Amino acid sequence: MIKVSPKQFLYNVLSGVAIAIIAGLIPNAILGELFKVLAPKHEIFQMLLQVVQGIQFTVPLLVGALIAMRFQLTPLSTAVVASSAFVGSGVAQFKNGAVLLVGVGDLINTMLTAAIAVFFILVIGERFGSLTLIIMPTFVGVIASFIGLIILPYVQLITTGIGNLVNTFTDLxxxxxxxxxxxxxxxxxxxxxxxxxxxxxxxxxxxxxxxxxxxxxxxxxxxxxxxxxxxxxxxxxxxxxxxxxxxxxxxxxxxxxxxxxxxxxxxxxxxxxxxxxxxxxxxxxxxxxxxxxxxxxxxxxxxxxxxxxxxxxxxxxxxxxxxxxxxxxxxxxxxxxxxxxxxxxxx
Known part of the structure; x- marks a missing residue:
């Protein structure tokens, strides 16, 4: 098992999220409103609006990848963490046989799912040698993603509850x-x-x-x-x-x-x-x-x-x-x- 202190583990997760937020949200935050105004003027601005909004949808993937990079994981492990974070975020929703991307998902659950995947990877380390190529995506990726989906509704209840509480108090x-x-x-x-x-x-x-x-x-x-x-x-x-x-x-x-x-x-x-x-x-x-x-x-x-x-x-x-x-x-x-x-x- 690769040893990382709890403090360093938390720091790596938070710093990875911070960088992902900048990379994924800043383009739409800065240019989105401008392109919304200009979109009716010319189709190129409509395309540019779709570009910055599309970048925003990648936030869960970026969170997973950048958290993995903070732990200096291998490319395969990084891909596993990124895919797990994407699934655990809840950004992809299955409705009527179609897959819909909804916002950036639940950011806290994205962090938790990525952290779970990283934890599994650190525990496994290099114990399985060449079998790691199979174990990482098949077991670590699937299990971490599954756990992320299981806890997603409960995390959403907490986060939305906090937001609603703050908004209610603000109204009062x-x-x-x-x-x-x-x-x-x-x-x-x-x-x-x-x-x-x-x-x-x-x-x-x-x-x-x-x-x-x-x-x-x-x-x-x-x-x-x-x-x-x-x-x-x-x-x-x-x-x-x-x-x-x-x-x-x-x-x-x-x-x-x-x-x-x-x-x-x-x-x-x-x-x-x-x-x-x-x-x-x-x-x-x-x-x-x-x-x-x-x-x-x-x-x-x-x-x-x-x-x-x-x-x-x-x-x-x-x-x-x-x-x-x-x-x-x-x-x-x-x-x-x-x-x-x-x-x-x-x-």
């Missing part, structure tokens, strides 16, 4: 829940956990999804404000464009960096809840990356398009960054809780 207490959700996602974006995966897994929508998106923007705003004077221009620019996770080492070394982030998230979430900014589970984890959050929120708004556009610009691109600069100035210059050195990029 929109401002309070908007603040809490914004805080949670402002932390997740600077942690190893994928915000996109989390949003898709629990299926948040409406104001909850909008608040999640604003929480990510709040984190970016606080970090841009903090890094802009102590690093080269590329650091705050990269953060603004979505590279927040590059600051994870700073967060680990200087946990107080979460103070301006969470404070900015509280105030930004309050504004979002007050204005009823909405989103979808697909947009919730991106923030302003590719303008996914703002575009989705604008699309879901009623009323004057001009007024809606102004609102979106203010809520996503103006207010969070003003708050971020003010909060950092308050904490650094007035209260002197930390110095700007905590924002020095630890390359």
């Amino acid at each position: 207490q929109p401002i309070l829940m908007s603040i809490l959700i914004a805080m949670v996602f402002s932390f997740l974006i600077i942690s190893p956990i994928s915000t996109v995966a989390t949003a898709l897994a629990i299926g948040i929508s409406g104001v909850a999804a909008g608040s999640a998106s604003l929480g990510i923007v709040a984190c970016e705003a606080a970090l841009v404000a903090g890094t802009i004077k102590i690093n080269r221009a590329g650091v705050p620019l990269t953060i603004f464009l979505g590279g927040v996770k590059m600051m994870i080492p700073n967060m680990v070394r200087h946990p107080i960096i979460l103070l301006p982030i969470l404070t900015t998230a509280i105030l930004t979430g309050f504004v979002g809840g007050l204005l009823g900014i909405e989103g979808t589970k697909e947009s919730a984890g991106f923030g302003i990356v590719g303008m996914v959050g703002p575009i989705t929120s604008f699309r879901l708004m009623d009323g004057s398009p001009l007024l809606n556009l102004i609102t979106v610009i203010l809520v996503f691109l103006v207010i969070p960054f003003i708050i971020g600069f003010v909060i950092n100035t308050l904490y650094m210059k007035v209260l002197k809780l930390y110095s700007r050195d905590i924002f020095k990029f630890l390359a």
Whole structure:
């Protein structure tokens, strides 16, 4: 048996998922809305829309393959994990003799199925020699996929239940829940956990999804404000464009960096809840990356398009960054809780 610590096992699974999410969802997230608008103009944009949507359907396969790569498995083992993850995701549904691809499946179950397949492969190792060519796909692939399908309904109940609970609480207490959700996602974006995966897994929508998106923007705003004077221009620019996770080492070394982030998230979430900014589970984890959050929120708004556009610009691109600069100035210059050195990029 190949030995891997539980901590390393979990890290490999999560990091594989994070990379798969970027590769599989970013194209549609950034270009999908644009191609939807342009599709009626020319058939080439309709084809391009189908391309980015088609890439999105590969997420379960990518999750399995990239998790396997994190464990440095052989090509055959990687293929087995990928196929198991695809089946366990539930993305392929059999109806009336036809196979339908539905979204990206259940991401948590995809992770679990891939993890089960990897576990079996690590346990088996090289014990069966040349018979591995038969055992891996025939037994490991089938058994892991079967287990994935067995647990799929129960995992879906849990994930959809969490999403429904969050959405219900948001409907009952929109401002309070908007603040809490914004805080949670402002932390997740600077942690190893994928915000996109989390949003898709629990299926948040409406104001909850909008608040999640604003929480990510709040984190970016606080970090841009903090890094802009102590690093080269590329650091705050990269953060603004979505590279927040590059600051994870700073967060680990200087946990107080979460103070301006969470404070900015509280105030930004309050504004979002007050204005009823909405989103979808697909947009919730991106923030302003590719303008996914703002575009989705604008699309879901009623009323004057001009007024809606102004609102979106203010809520996503103006207010969070003003708050971020003010909060950092308050904490650094007035209260002197930390110095700007905590924002020095630890390359």
